[in-house]
Amino acid sequence: MSENPRPRVLCIEDEGDILELLKIILDRDGFECITALGGVDGIHKATSDPPDLILLDLMMPDMNGWEVLKYLQEHEALRYIPVIILTVKDRYSEPDIDKKVGDMAALMTKPFEFSKLTQRIRDVLGMESSEVDWPTPVL
DSSP states (O other), rough: OOOOOOOOOEEEEHHHHHHHHHHHHHHHTTEEEEEESSSHHHHHHHHHHHHHHEEEESSOSSSHHHHHHHHHSSSSTTTTTTTTEEEEEEESSSSSSSHHHHHHEHHHHEEEEHHHHHHHHHHTTTTTOOOOOOOOOOO
């Protein structure tokens, strides 16, 4: 994890409104949220200043999440960054999704409660649970 007391989370998503919402929630919950509009922008930001964790949407027009994940896995400086994949796909619509995700990433299916997302981030980063009791918007 970075020396910054606030863990840095890079959110790679192609929908600006979702990025804004993720930034508000993550900043509020003690994370430093860096946003990237699409896969190409995400790879650029991850490469130039690697974050502590990446939230990655799968369905993006410029470079999909699978391509981003493959790029991360193939680059020594990036392959150890934990990734949480955010997707509308699930184990029923795509039965081999767990195999595709592999050991590098965790999977969260949309819609989800933000409190569960921030808790998953804390779990992946080995942080203690947040004691903040915020309302739980759903994405």
